[in-house]
Amino acid sequence: MSSTGPGANSGKIEEVESIVIRFAGDSGDGMQLTGTELTRAVALSGNDIATFPDFPAEIRAPAGTTYGVSGFQLQFSSSEIFTPGDAAGVLITMNPAALRTNLSTLEPGGLLIVDSGAFKKRNLQLSGYEVSPLEDDSLSGYQLIPVDMTRAVTVALKGSGLSPGDVQRCRNFFALGLVFWLYGRDEKREVESIRAKFRARPEVAEANVKAFKAGHAYGETTEAFKSRYHVPAADLEPGEYRNVTGNEALATGLVAAALLADRRMVYASYPITPASDILHYLAAHQRYPVTTFQAEDEIAAVTAAIGASFGGAIGVTGTSGPGFALKQEGVGLAVMAELPLVLIDVQRGGPSTGLPTKPEQGDLLQAIFGRNSESPVAVIAPARPSECFDMAIEAVRLATQHMCPVVLLSDNTLANGAEPWRLPEISDLAPIEPGFRTDAETFAPYLRDPDTLARPWAPPGTPGFEHRIGGLEKQDVTGDVSYDPANHGHMNAMRAAKIAKIADRLPPVDVYGDAEGDLLLVGFGGTYGALRQAAQSLRGEGHRVGHAQLRYLNPLQSDIDEVLRRYRRVLIPELNPGQLRMLLRARTLLDLEGLNKVDGTPFMVREVVEAARRLIGPAAAKELRA
Amino acid sequence: MSSTGPGANSGKIEEVESIVIRFAGDSGDGMQLTGTELTRAVALSGNDIATFPDFPAEIRAPAGTTYGVSGFQLQFSSSEIFTPGDAAGVLITMNPAALRTNLSTLEPGGLLIVDSGAFKKRNLQLSGYEVSPLEDDSLSGYQLIPVDMTRAVTVALKGSGLSPGDVQRCRNFFALGLVFWLYGRDEKREVESIRAKFRARPEVAEANVKAFKAGHAYGETTEAFKSRYHVPAADLEPGEYRNVTGNEALATGLVAAALLADRRMVYASYPITPASDILHYLAAHQRYPVTTFQAEDEIAAVTAAIGASFGGAIGVTGTSGPGFALKQEGVGLAVMAELPLVLIDVQRGGPSTGLPTKPEQGDLLQAIFGRNSESPVAVIAPARPSECFDMAIEAVRLATQHMCPVVLLSDNTLANGAEPWRLPEISDLAPIEPGFRTDAETFAPYLRDPDTLARPWAPPGTPGFEHRIGGLEKQDVTGDVSYDPANHGHMNAMRAAKIAKIADRLPPVDVYGDAEGDLLLVGFGGTYGALRQAAQSLRGEGHRVGHAQLRYLNPLQSDIDEVLRRYRRVLIPELNPGQLRMLLRARTLLDLEGLNKVDGTPFMVREVVEAARRLIGPAAAKELRA
Amino acid sequence: MSAVPGAGERRYTKKDFTSDQDVRWCPGCGDYAILAQLQKLMPDLGIAKENIVFISGIGCSSRFPYYMDTYGFHTIHGRAPAIATGLKLARPELSVWVVTGDGDALSIGGNHLIHALRRNVDVKILLFNNKVYGLTKGQYSPTSDVGQRTKSSPSGVVSPPFSPPALALGSSATFVARAVDTEVQHLQQMIRRMAEHPGAALLEIYQNCPVFNDGAFAPLKDRDTKQDEVLMLEDGEKLVYGREREKILKLDPDRLVLVPGRVGDENGAIEIVHREDAESTMLAALLSEHPRPGFPTPIGVFRSVERPVFERETLAQGEAAVAAGGAGQLEELIYAGDRWRVSSS
Amino acid sequence: MSAVPGAGERRYTKKDFTSDQDVRWCPGCGDYAILAQLQKLMPDLGIAKENIVFISGIGCSSRFPYYMDTYGFHTIHGRAPAIATGLKLARPELSVWVVTGDGDALSIGGNHLIHALRRNVDVKILLFNNKVYGLTKGQYSPTSDVGQRTKSSPSGVVSPPFSPPALALGSSATFVARAVDTEVQHLQQMIRRMAEHPGAALLEIYQNCPVFNDGAFAPLKDRDTKQDEVLMLEDGEKLVYGREREKILKLDPDRLVLVPGRVGDENGAIEIVHREDAESTMLAALLSEHPRPGFPTPIGVFRSVERPVFERETLAQGEAAVAAGGAGQLEELIYAGDRWRVSSS
Ligand SMILES: Cc1ncc(C[n+]2csc(CCOP(=O)(O)OP(=O)(O)O)c2C)c(N)n1
Ligand SMILES: Cc1ncc(C[n+]2csc(CCOP(=O)(O)OP(=O)(O)O)c2C)c(N)n1
Ligand code: SF4
Ligand code: SF4
Ligand SMILES: [Mg+2]
Ligand SMILES: [Mg+2]
Numbered sequence A, B: 001m002s003s004t005g006p007g008a009n010s011g012k013i014e015e016v017e018s019i020v021i022r023f024a025g026d027s028g029d030g031m032q033l034t035g036t037e038l039t040r041a042v043a044l045s046g047n048d049i050a051t052f053p054d055f056p057a058e059i060r061a062p063a064g065t066t067y068g069v070s071g072f073q074l075q076f077s078s079s080e081i082f083t084p085g086d087a088a089g090v091l092i093t094m095n096p097a098a099l100r101t102n103l104s105t106l107e108p109g110g111l112l113i114v115d116s117g118a119f120k121k122r123n124l125q126l127s128g129y130e131v132s133p134l135e136d137d138s139l140s141g142y143q144l145i146p147v148d149m150t151r152a153v154t155v156a157l158k159g160s161g162l163s164p165g166d167v168q169r170c171r172n173f174f175a176l177g178l179v180f181w182l183y184g185r186d187e188k189r190e191v192e193s194i195r196a197k198f199r200a201r202p203e204v205a206e207a208n209v210k211a212f213k214a215g216h217a218y219g220e221t222t223e224a225f226k227s228r229y230h231v232p233a234a235d236l237e238p239g240e241y242r243n244v245t246g247n248e249a250l251a252t253g254l255v256a257a258a259l260l261a262d263r264r265m266v267y268a269s270y271p272i273t274p275a276s277d278i279l280h281y282l283a284a285h286q287r288y289p290v291t292t293f294q295a296e297d298e299i300a301a302v303t304a305a306i307g308a309s310f311g312g313a314i315g316v317t318g319t320s321g322p323g324f325a326l327k328q329e330g331v332g333l334a335v336m337a338e339l340p341l342v343l344i345d346v347q348r349g350g351p352s353t354g355l356p357t358k359p360e361q362g363d364l365l366q367a368i369f370g371r372n373s374e375s376p377v378a379v380i381a382p383a384r385p386s387e388c389f390d391m392a393i394e395a396v397r398l399a400t401q402h403m404c405p406v407v408l409l410s411d412n413t414l415a416n417g418a419e420p421w422r423l424p425e426i427s428d429l430a431p432i433e434p435g436f437r438t439d440a441e442t443f444a445p446y447l448r449d450p451d452t453l454a455r456p457w458a459p460p461g462t463p464g465f466e467h468r469i470g471g472l473e474k475q476d477v478t479g480d481v482s483y484d485p486a487n488h489g490h491m492n493a494m495r496a497a498k499i500a501k502i503a504d505r506l507p508p509v510d511v512y513g514d515a516e517g518d519l520l521l522v523g524f525g526g527t528y529g530a531l532r533q534a535a536q537s538l539r540g541e542g543h544r545v546g547h548a549q550l551r552y553l554n555p556l557q558s559d560i561d562e563v564l565r566r567y568r569r570v571l572i573p574e575l576n577p578g579q580l581r582m583l584l585r586a587r588t589l590l591d592l593e594g595l596n597k598v599d600g601t602p603f604m605v606r607e608v609v610e611a612a613r614r615l616i617g618p619a620a621a622k623e624l625r626a
Numbered sequence C, D: 001m002s003a004v005p006g007a008g009e010r011r012y013t014k015k016d017f018t019s020d021q022d023v024r025w026c027p028g029c030g031d032y033a034i035l036a037q038l039q040k041l042m043p044d045l046g047i048a049k050e051n052i053v054f055i056s057g058i059g060c061s062s063r064f065p066y067y068m069d070t071y072g073f074h075t076i077h078g079r080a081p082a083i084a085t086g087l088k089l090a091r092p093e094l095s096v097w098v099v100t101g102d103g104d105a106l107s108i109g110g111n112h113l114i115h116a117l118r119r120n121v122d123v124k125i126l127l128f129n130n131k132v133y134g135l136t137k138g139q140y141s142p143t144s145d146v147g148q149r150t151k152s153s154p155s156g157v158v159s160p161p162f163s164p165p166a167l168a169l170g171s172s173a174t175f176v177a178r179a180v181d182t183e184v185q186h187l188q189q190m191i192r193r194m195a196e197h198p199g200a201a202l203l204e205i206y207q208n209c210p211v212f213n214d215g216a217f218a219p220l221k222d223r224d225t226k227q228d229e230v231l232m233l234e235d236g237e238k239l240v241y242g243r244e245r246e247k248i249l250k251l252d253p254d255r256l257v258l259v260p261g262r263v264g265d266e267n268g269a270i271e272i273v274h275r276e277d278a279e280s281t282m283l284a285a286l287l288s289e290h291p292r293p294g295f296p297t298p299i300g301v302f303r304s305v306e307r308p309v310f311e312r313e314t315l316a317q318g319e320a321a322v323a324a325g326g327a328g329q330l331e332e333l334i335y336a337g338d339r340w341r342v343s344s345s
Helices: A031-044 A096-105 A121-126 A149-156 A164-168 A171-182 A187-197 A202-221 A246-261 A276-283 A298-310 A321-337 A364-369 A387-402 A412-416 A485-505 A525-540 A560-565 A579-588 A605-616 B031-044 B096-105 B121-126 B149-156 B164-168 B171-182 B187-197 B202-221 B246-261 B276-283 B298-310 B321-337 B364-369 B387-402 B412-416 B485-505 B525-540 B560-565 B579-588 B605-616 C031-045 C061-067 C080-090 C102-108 C110-119 C164-170 C184-196 C282-288 C310-325 C330-334 D031-045 D061-067 D080-090 D102-108 D110-119 D164-170 D184-196 D282-288 D310-325 D330-334
Strands: A013-015 A018-026 A048-054 A069-077 A088-093 A106-115 A143-147 A228-230 A239-245 A265-269 A290-294 A314-319 A341-347 A378-380 A405-411 A418-422 A468-470 A511-513 A517-523 A545-549 A552-554 A567-574 A593-596 B012-015 B018-026 B048-054 B069-077 B088-093 B106-115 B143-147 B227-230 B239-245 B265-269 B290-294 B314-319 B341-347 B378-380 B405-411 B418-422 B468-470 B511-513 B517-524 B545-550 B552-554 B567-574 B593-596 C052-056 C071-074 C095-101 C123-129 C175-180 C201-206 C230-232 C239-241 C247-252 C257-262 C297-304 C339-342 D052-056 D071-074 D095-101 D123-129 D175-180 D201-206 D230-232 D239-241 D247-252 D257-262 D297-304 D339-342
Touching: A018 A031, A018 A096, A018 A171, A031 A048, A031 A069, A031 A171, A031 A187, A031 A239, A031 A418, A048 A412, A069 A096, A088 A096, A088 A171, A096 A106, A096 A121, A106 A171, A149 A164, A149 A171, A149 A202, A164 A202, A171 A187, A171 A202, A171 A228, A187 A202, A239 A246, A246 A265, A246 A276, A246 A290, A246 A314, A246 A341, A246 A387, A246 A405, A246 A412, A246 C330, A265 A276, A265 A298, A265 C080, A276 A290, A290 C080, A290 C310, A298 A314, A298 A321, A298 A341, A298 C080, A298 C110, A314 A321, A314 A387, A321 A341, A321 A364, A321 A405, A321 A468, A321 B321, A341 A387, A341 A412, A364 A378, A364 A405, A364 A552, A364 A579, A364 B364, A378 A387, A387 A405, A387 A485, A405 A412, A405 A525, A412 A525, A468 C061, A485 A552, A511 A525, A517 A525, A517 A560, A517 A579, A517 A605, A525 A545, A525 A567, A525 A605, A560 A567, A560 A579, A567 A579, A567 A605, A579 B579, A593 A605, B018 B031, B018 B096, B018 B171, B031 B048, B031 B069, B031 B171, B031 B187, B031 B239, B031 B418, B048 B412, B069 B096, B088 B096, B088 B171, B096 B106, B096 B121, B106 B171, B149 B164, B149 B171, B149 B202, B164 B202, B171 B187, B171 B202, B171 B227, B187 B202, B239 B246, B246 B265, B246 B276, B246 B290, B246 B314, B246 B341, B246 B387, B246 B405, B246 B412, B246 D330, B265 B276, B265 B298, B265 D080, B276 B290, B290 D080, B290 D310, B298 B314, B298 B321, B298 B341, B298 D080, B298 D110, B314 B321, B314 B387, B321 B341, B321 B364, B321 B405, B321 B468, B341 B387, B341 B412, B364 B378, B364 B405, B364 B552, B364 B579, B378 B387, B387 B405, B387 B485, B405 B412, B405 B525, B412 B525, B468 D061, B485 B552, B511 B525, B517 B525, B517 B560, B517 B579, B517 B605, B525 B545, B525 B567, B525 B605, B560 B567, B560 B579, B567 B579, B567 B605, B593 B605, C031 C061, C031 C123, C031 C184, C052 C061, C052 C080, C061 C071, C061 C095, C080 C095, C080 C110, C080 C123, C080 C310, C095 C102, C102 C110, C102 C123, C102 C164, C110 C123, C110 C164, C110 D110, C123 C184, C164 C175, C164 C201, C164 C282, C164 C297, C164 D164, C175 C184, C184 C201, C184 C297, C230 C239, C257 C282, C282 C297, C282 D282, D031 D061, D031 D123, D031 D184, D052 D061, D052 D080, D061 D071, D061 D095, D080 D095, D080 D110, D080 D123, D080 D310, D095 D102, D102 D110, D102 D123, D102 D164, D110 D123, D110 D164, D123 D184, D164 D175, D164 D201, D164 D282, D164 D297, D175 D184, D184 D201, D184 D297, D230 D239, D257 D282, D282 D297
Parallel strands: A013 A228, A018 A088, A088 A106, A106 A143, A265 A290, A265 A314, A314 A341, A341 A405, A378 A405, A468 C071, A517 A545, A517 A567, A567 A593, B012 B227, B018 B088, B088 B106, B106 B143, B265 B290, B265 B314, B314 B341, B341 B405, B378 B405, B468 D071, B517 B545, B517 B567, B567 B593, C052 C071, C052 C095, C095 C123, C123 C201, C175 C201, C230 C297, D052 D071, D052 D095, D095 D123, D123 D201, D175 D201, D230 D297
Antiparallel strands: A018 A069, A048 A069, A048 A418, A239 A418, A239 C339, A378 A552, A511 A545, B018 B069, B048 B069, B048 B418, B239 B418, B239 D339, B378 B552, B511 B545, C175 C297, C239 C247, C247 C257, D175 D297, D239 D247, D247 D257
16 A cells, blocks of 8 residues: 655665556546556566546547546555555646646645646636646645656657647657656567557557657656656466456456357347447457347347347346346346346446446346346346456356346446456366256256256257246246246245355355454445455454455355354445445344445545444554454 | 125025125126126215226136136225225126136135036036036035026027127126125116116117116025125215225326326326226326327336426326336436436236236335436335325325425235225315426526425526536536536435435324334235234234334335334235335334235235234233223 | 258148147137138248247237247247347247237337348248237227227327338338238238248238227228228239229329329329339338328238348358357467466565 | 427527537537537527427437537437427427437437337437447447448448438338538538428438548548539439539339439430429338449438327317316316215214
8 A cells, every 4th residue: 555656866766565656638648548558567567456447428528628537547566455546656647637637636745747738728727727736836745747748749759740639649658658667667568569559550659659768768867756666576376367357357257158158158238338348348259159249229138138048048238227227127037037147237327327437336226126026136246357257157157057137246446447367277167057957758947956946948949848938927837827826926936035045055255354353344346455455454453354245145145144243343335325235234133334435436445444443443452463 | 804695584684794795707708897887886875895806917818718717806894994805705706717716715605606507518628627516515615506697698688689699798797786686786876877888889788787687686586595785884984985996096196286286297108007097097088287198118108208397297107017117217317307207106916027917016126226326216105096196196296396206106906996085175185386496597407495405497498597407417506417526426415315305294104003012014005905904903802003004115204213113013014025124124123024925916814914913922911992 | 941950851730839828819819810820831831840939029919929839938028029139149040930019019119120120130020910009908009090099099099100011111121021810821921931031021910909909901801892902912013903903003203102093094104013122112112101092002022132131140250250260269268468477486 | 490489589699509518529520510500500490599409318419418508408328209209298389309329319219219200299300320339439330331340340240221211211200301410501401491390300410420430421521522422302303413413313114223324314214303292202212222332322301291290189189178178177087977975974
C-alpha cells in the first residue's frame, strides 16, 4: 500500500514496494491504451498488478469536456496486492478537465504530471477553471511537474507527415515514455509492442515510437524529477503468468469448458457494456468449438442458448443488468425445462440504463428472485479477474451436471480490471462429464438422478428418446403436461431441492485470516481486493479478523451459518444497499452489519477498514501478531 | 362453516347456516356459467358468498377427459364467510371425469348428484373407470343421487329444433333448476336472467329456460331428496351490495381512479390469463376516461403506459407472472424517470408457463427485486375480491402522488373469486390530487417535494416546462445526465427514501382478533379468507390469536415490527415457499414460521388451523372467550 | 431435403408420428386437420424420426409438438424462432419445424420471426392464422380484420392487419406460401415444398377457430364461392382463376396495380406470369397485399428462391478457421499472449 | 400538420430549439448534421415548442432528445415506438418524433417498429442508419453488409441486411422515405414531408459513423460518383438519374424487374412513373430492395398514402360512446348491475 511519489536527489534510483499511478485525459487521448501498455510491461517484469479503467459511456465526447474524461489506474507492486489502490501516488493528466475530475484521486504530496501545453483558454473554460490551476497555488499540496507535451510531440514529430491532430494523438506515448523512464522499465520491448500494435498503420506506429522515445529522453534530460523508482519483481507463487482482465479470463474459461466437456458451445448474446468484450473474444476464437450468435435482442439470445442446450450443446448467454431483466422469462423456461443454461451477468450501475460503465453489485437479488414464481437457479460469483476463468468452467460444470440455469455474476471492476493470472497446468483441469445418463429402455424425460435430482439430457438425434418438453408443469417422470396439485407440489419441491443439493458438493467457505474472532468480512464478487486488503490491515492492527468472499450465492455453502457464528461481529460490504446481507440475515437471524455504497465507484480499502473499526472498536491491547 | 347436505324427510325445508356447493363438468358443459348464475341468485337474496372457479388452461379439451374438467365452488351463508369452503357439502358432476377429479372435494356423507346418463362406456374409459362407480359401492360414503339429465333434457327439449348436441348443452341449466329447487331460490328472476343472457339467440334462451324449469320440476316430483334447505339472508353490514369478482372490482377501481383524478387513464396490456378480463372490462367502458391499448407484447404494454404517464395520463399496465418478468426493464425506466406507473400482476402458478389457471403467490419477490440494480417500487396487495376496488384506487393515488411505479399484486383466487361488495358512498371517495406542483419560474425536473420526495409531473404542452428525462443517471434537481459518484449515491438514496417515506402516510397494520397473545397469522393477498377463518376458529378454541393480512408489502407499515413482537409465535402462511417470511425475518430477525404450499390450490382453513395448532400447542385451559 | 440424415431403411407410417398424448383442442378446431396432414406427410419425407424437432411458442396452435411423436419443445410465447435458431446453430443437421399462431408469431414474436427470415435460418415455420387469440379466449390479433369485434375490441378493431406474406417478403424471406386448413391436398403439397426448401420457409395456414372466430375463411372454403375467391398460384402460370378459369389478374403498367378481368378481354393491362423464383419481390409483394374487394385471395407459393443458409454460413467460418489453423487446443488457448515465469525463490 | 396546436404569434429561431446541453457525439459524427437540420427546420413548422416531443431509445443517435429544447425522453433500448404510441394515445395533439438507430429500431426494437407502422400511429420516426452499433463500440447491426468486419464479426457478417424501407412497406407503412446525412437540403425537405404526413412516417437517414464504420455511404456522397449512384425519387417522374440525367430504370414486363438503361434507348422495357401515392406497394417494394450492383440507390419518398390514424380511431370510439350514452360517471360505474340492499337489522 505504500504508493510513493518521487524522493530526493536526481539520478538516484529509489527502491519502493508499490506504485499507484493514474492516467487521465480525453476519451480520444488513448488513456486506456496507455494504461494497458504500462500494465503489460510491469506485469511482464514480474510485478503484481491490479487495474481500474474508469471511462464514460460516450464513445468520444467533445474534446476538453469533463464528461469526456477517461481514466486508468494501475497499482504495481513487489508484494501481493489486491486492489488498484485507494489513492494514486502519481497522476498524469493530459488536460484541465482530466485534472479537475481526477485530482481528488491523488494522495496529498503525490506526483502530478500535467501536459501544460493543454492548459489553454478554451480547455480551461470547458473544465470550469477561471484561472489556470498551474498559475495559482491551488496545486501546492502536490509535487507538480508541468511538461509541455503538446509542444514536445510537435517538435519530435516534425516532418512525420502526420496531420497536427494525429501528431497530438501521440501525446499518450510521450507520457508513457516518461513513465517508463521514471520507473526504469524495458524501453526496447515497448517499442516492439507499439510496432506490433499499429502494424496496420506503420506511419502511426513510427510516430508513436518517436513520441515514446521523446518522452523517455525528456525524463533523462530534465531536472524536474528528483529520483527514479524501482519496484522489484513480486514474490508471486511460482508458475507461468499472463495478464488478464476478468472478461478475457471469463471468455477463456468458457472456451476451456467447451473443450473440457467435449461439446460445442453456443454463445448467444446481444451486445451491451460491459459484457460485449466476451462476445468479441469468443467471435475471434473460431478455431475452438464455440459458435457465437449475435442475436436480435436479449430475449432471442437467452432463448437461442436454451435452444442450443436442447440440442445438446452448451448454451451460454451473456449480458449486463437491463439485459438480464429481459432474459428472465427465458430463464424461467430453462428452470421448467430443466436444461443447462449459463447466464453471465456483468453487473453495472443502475437502475435502468444508469451508469453503464461504472461498477455496482445490484443484481444479486435479481439473479435469485427476478422471475415469476419460484424458479430456483444456481448463482455463483468470481472474486478476482483471473478467477473468472475457473468460475466460467464451474458454471458450465454445474449447469450440465445438475441440468439447471447457472447465473455467473461478474461486475464492472472484475470485467475490466486486470491482474496476473497464474496459468493452470492443463492436466489439472478436470473434464466435464454430463450428468445423468440413461438408455432408451429406461429413459423418461423427467426421471431423476437420485443423487443430483437432475433429469437426463437427451438431445434430438438419438432414436428411441423422442420426447416433448415445455413450459407447462410437467408430470413427474413422464414429463407429460400435468395440472395435478400433488404433482405440482412435488415438482416445485424437486426443482428447489435440485438447486439446494448443489451445496452438498461445494467446498467449505474459504476464510482468509483468523478462523474466529472479532470480525468477519463477508462479500462477493469484485469487492474481494478491498476486503482482503482491509482484513490484512485490521489484522496488522491486532484485530482478529477473517474474510470470506463468497463464490457461491445460491445455494450458499452449507457451513456458512457456522462460519458466521464464529465471529463477534460480521460486516458485509456491498456495492448495493445490502442484498447479500438480507439473504444472510433472513437465513441466520444474526444481526449482520452492512457497509453499503451505491455511487458507481468501488470500495476504497480505507472505507472498509474504517467501517470495521467503528464496528469492533479499537484493537484491545492484544498481542500484536506477526 | 357448517356446509350441509340433505337432512331427513321429504317436503321439509331445513334451515341451515351455510352451503358449500360445487359444480363439475366438461369445459364445454358451462359449469362456470352455472356457478356464476347461482352465485348471483344467492347474493341477490342476501347471502354472504365466496366462490372459487377452477378450470383448465385448455379452451375446450375433448369431451369426457379428466383434464378437460372445469369446476366451480360456491359457499353461501347466512353469516359472514371468508372462503369458498374447505370441502363441498354438495357436488354436482356432469360426467365420470368430473366425478373422478372432484370427488375428493366432497365431504364424507355429502350429497352427490350425478348425471347418470353420462356414465356411458366411452366416458368411463376416458376417465379411467373400469366399472361405473354408480354400479359398485365405491360411492357408499356419500348420499348418491343419480339423475339422468341427459335423457331429461332430451325429453324436455323435444321439438325445440336444436341439434342433439345443443340440447345436451342445456344440461347445466337442468342442474341449476334442480339446485334452485333444492335451496328454494327465486325461479322467476332466474328465468329472466337466462333470457337476458341469451338475448342474441332466443331459441337457445328458450331451451335453457325449459331445461331449467325441467330441473326445478324434477326436484318437485322426485322422491330422491329427503329435504330442501333454506339459508337465510346474512346479517351483512347495512348498505347496498353487488356481487363482484376481484378482476371486476379492480377494473372498476381503475375507472373510478381516473374519474377521481380527473385525468385520462391509458390501460396498456397484452392479454394473459388470468389478467385479461381487466382489459375486457375496460375496453367495454368506452364512455369513461379510460383508453385501452392491446399492445404487441408486454414490453410494449409497459412502455406505452410509461409514455402515457409522460404525457400526463395515468399509465396502467396489467399482466400475470411471465408477462411481469418481461416488463421489468420498463419498470426500471419508470423508477429512473420517476413517473407514475401502475402495474397490476395477477399472479398465477409457475414457474414459466406453469399452471396458468391455478392460484399461487410466487411474485412478491419478483415485484420487489426483479429488476437490474436497486430500483425501488411500491408494492400493495388487496386481500379480498371487493377490496381490489379500493386498492386499485390506492395504487393510482400512490403512483401519482409519489411519482413512482406501484405494483398491485392480485392473484388467481382474488381475480376470479366473487363476493358481495358493499358499495361505497360516492361522496366517501376522495379525489386524487396530483403530487408536487411547481410553476415555470421555479420548475426543475428533479426538484423534489420535501415532504414526499416526489419530483414534479410536468407533461408536454406547458410552455416553459420543456425538459428532457431519460434512463441514464440524472443530476439532482436539473435532471441532466450525470456520472458524478456523489450525485449517483444521492439519487439512489432519494429513490429509496421516496418509497420508504410512503410508510409515513400508511395506516397502522390492521389486526383482527387479539391484539397480542399466542399467535399472529400474517399473510397477504387472496389467502385472507382462509387465515381469517382460521384465526376465528383458533380463537373459538381459546387461543389468543391475531390475524394481519398485509395490504402494503413495500414499504411495510412502520408498526409491523412492533405488531409482530406482540405475539409469542408468528405463522406466515403463503402460497409460495416463504417470500414474505424472508422479508420479515431479514427485517426483524425474529424466528417467524411459515406454512407454505405451492401446489396450485388455495389454502384450506383446516390446513392453517392445524399448522397453527402444531406451532402453539393445545389451548391452555384458558378462559374460553365469547 | 437439405442434408438432413435420412430414415435409411426405416419406413414409417402416420402412426409412428402420433404421440401417446390426447389431443386437447376444441371439437371442430382447424388444428386437427393440420396435425393430421403433418402426421401423414412425415413418413414420406424420409427423415429419420429422431432428427425431427417441433418447436412452438404458446397458444392453442403451439400445443402441436405434444402430438407429434418426434422431439418437441413447447416453449414460451413468441420465442420459437429464436429457440429454433439456437438449436440449428448447435445441430444444423436436424429438421426443425416451428409451429406458431398469429399472435405468437406476429404480435409478441414479430421480431424473432423477421430476423429468422432475414437470416435465412433453415427452419420451417407453420403459422396457424385464425385471426384471433384462441388460448386466451378471444382477443383480436395482428391479423384480425378492421372492425372485427372481440373481447378486447367490443367496438371493432381499428388497426389494419399484417399480411404475413407481405411482412415476410419485406424481411427478404426466401420461401413464402399460404394454405388453407381444410384444403388438405394443397396443404400437404405446401408442407412438402417447405420441407424441400433449403432455408427459412414460412407457410401461413388459414385455420378456423370455431369457438372465437368461426367462419373467418368461409368464402375461401365454401364450394359455391371458393373458385372465385381463391387464386391458386402456379409457378410459370398466368394469374387465372374462376369456376371456368375464365378470370384473370393482369398488370396495369400505368398505375402498376393488378386489375381483375376476364381471360381474353383487352383492357390495356399486361398478362403476367407468376415466377416463384423471380429475382425481384415485386409481383410477390403485389400478391401479398391484403385481398381487396373484388380480388381473389392468393393461395400457394409466393416466393421460393435460394440464398445461403445462416447456420451453415456461420459454422463454415469456424470450419474454415480450423482448416487454416487447426482445431484449437486447451494448451494454446490458455498459454497465449505475453507471459512470464516466476520461479520459486 | 396533422392538427398539432400551432405556435400562434410566436416566431422561433434555431436557437429556440437548441438545448443548453453540450453535444456529446464524436467529432465528425453524421449525427451533428442531422441535429442541425432538425433545429433549423423546427421553427418553420409553426408548431408550438411545448407541443413537440422527441422520444428515443438507446444508442449514440438516441442521445438526440437531450439536444433539442423541446420535451424529450431518452428511454430504453428499442422501445421508443411503443412509448410514443402510449404518449399519442394520451395526447394525440402532440407532435411526436422518434429518434432511433439501426440497432435500436431494427434489432431489439423491430417488433415495436413494425407495429407502429402497421397501426399508423402519428409519430415521425427518424432512423439513423450507420450500419453499425456505435454506442457499444462497433458490433454489426441488422443493416450491416454481408462480409462487413466488426468486433463481433471478425470474419465478416454472414446474414443479409434488412432494407428498412422494404420492411416498412411489408408492414404497410403509409410514409416511407430515405435521406443522407450530408445532403442537407434534401434531408430538410424529407423531414418537412414527414412532419406534414398525417400518420406514421419512417425516414431512414444514412449516417456516417467515422469511428466504427467510416465511409459506409461514401459513393452516395462523393461528388464524382453520386450522380450515378443515387436515384432521386420524384413524384410523378420517371426513374431518371446520372450526371446528365441520361440513365433510367425501366420495368421489364416479362421478368418483372427494373432494368437500368439509357434514356431513349429501346430495350423492350417499359418506362414507368413513380407515384408516391400508388395504390399498390409494387414499385415501392421494387425500389426498396437492396441496391444491386449496377443499380443506383433510391433516395426520397418511396411511399406516401393516407390511412386512418390509430390513436384518432381509438379515441373516436370513446368519443362516439360518450356522444351516444353520455360521459360515464362514478355513480353509474359503481352502482351497476344487479344489486341488493341490506338494512340495519
Ligand atoms: C409472455 C406471455 N404473454 C402472454 C401470454 C398469454 N398468451 C398465451 S397464448 C396467447 C395468444 C395466442 O394467440 P395465437 O398465437 O394466435 O394462438 P392461438 O391460440 O390462436 O392458436 C397469449 C396472449 C403468455 N402465455 N405469455
Ligand atoms: C436492453 C439493452 N440491451 C443492450 C443495450 C446496449 N446497447 C446500447 S445502444 C446499442 C446499439 C446501438 O446501435 P444503434 O441503434 O445502431 O445506435 P448507434 O449507436 O449506432 O447510433 C446497444 C446494443 C442496452 N442499452 N440495453
Ligand atoms: S379456441 Fe379456437 S383455436 Fe383454440 S383449440 Fe379451440 S377452436 Fe382451436
Ligand atoms: S461512435 Fe459513431 S455514431 Fe457514435 S457518436 Fe461516435 S461517430 Fe457518431
Ligand atoms: Mg390465433
Ligand atoms: Mg447504428
